Amino acid sequence: MESTNNSDEFYKKLKVQLQDTALWPTTYLYKFIVISETEKINQLKELFNHQGAVINTRESKNGKYTSVSINVRMKNPDAVIAKYKEVAVKIEGVISL
Template sequence: MTDNHDTFEQVLDEHHQWPCPYAFKFIVPTENLPLLTALFDGQSLTMRESKGGKYTSVTLESTMCSGKSVMETYRKAAEIPGLLAL
């Protein structure tokens, strides 16, 4: 899986001029939402709870400095149980 991450990081660097805004989108079990919001402390998040309340979709735009910093954010988010990165 590291090869896929390296390839994605390379594509990010080829298609973005850093620093620039980067849009993150996640779906997370609502019970784990505090873990995700802590990752983006102080940033403006757009959240929408699923009809049943079990999941919450989260969108945010954050200024990132490199493809590596984007990938580090995804790696940290991936540690949250049940999180799906879109």
């Protein structure tokens, strides 16, 4: 339960920051780290499919993890946060930066 409260608080702060720093709609840069498994990387890419996203991946030096950068046009801060939550629910072990 504690982590849910921390998560809710994080998203509230993020929403305020997004509202204060950008004119919407705008291009938003998501950054994620996942274990270097083709299935996980493809799952992540699929969540942004059909949105005109530009997706770049880069494997860590030892090849254990892959960073995924996704530039995509989002309509408002709520849409950004909803996508973060969707990724967290659908991809086990993902780290959002």
